[in-house]
Amino acid sequence: MNTDIWVKIFKALGEPTRLKILKLLSVRPMYVCELEEVLQISQPRISQHLRVMKEAGLLKEKKDAQRTFYALRVQFLDDHFAGMIAYFNQGLENLPDFKDEYARLQQLDTNCDVTLCKQGKTATVRLEQEA
Amino acid sequence: MNTDIWVKIFKALGEPTRLKILKLLSVRPMYVCELEEVLQISQPRISQHLRVMKEAGLLKEKKDAQRTFYALRVQFLDDHFAGMIAYFNQGLENLPDFKDEYARLQQLDTNCDVTLCKQGKTATVRLEQEA
DNA sequence: TGTTTATATAATGATAGCCTTATTTATATT
């Protein structure tokens, strides 16, 4: 469960120009010069966005003489989104990253009074009372 | 097909602290003070991250006296991820945002010579020759 | 009513991200 890579993936996706490039590459692999022509965007700008997405694992590149073409790594995306869904369906107790948080949350749920959250009831209790 | 909202969603997700808050809120709704206690992170920092995620539509908030609890908007996430998948499975010709790009791509695919991409073959052709 | 608790907001400084222009590297072409 490496959430760092997800941060990188989401960062790479959270930019309009990159989303547009990604959509084009979902149609077919393209040379940088093709993207330049189709999108009417400067070459360095495209190259830099491609680098970000490549470093996030979203793309693969291949040299072809003096040109380079870029293609989507579909499987990579599928795998990581599946991983994310699994992660969010998993209990905190199984996640090493949340070791301390899990312990403190247990404290909150069992014994509100001794926590730094001075006003007794947890949000869970509050919701139950509503229903 | 509003890609702007996706950019906002991905931006909101592309930050380690926010991913962590989100994971906690996937366990149960929480008060800000609970998140503060569990994560051991300063209150303003948490509030600000919550605002970003709320503005992206990921969270809903509810006042409870002087406290506020935040909860995941699961349906919102489901809907938008479904929308994204549909979007990426759709041809450019159906996407108004890609009107011009579609036309230029057609040009490339049918008549390489007259484009600004001086070296004839497209990446598609190159790939076909490989196979 | 004065104090504590909970949260939001504002202001500041530091860092990261994006775009442009310029340069570099490498391959093709003449």
Place this chain on the structure above:
DNA sequence: AATATAAATAAGGCTATCATTATATAAACA
């Protein structure tokens, strides 16, 4: 060999983002 094309990288300026500190608002409580 000289020039043209393709792409990456570097340098710069500008804006956005993040964390901290301080302040504001509002409800609870003593």
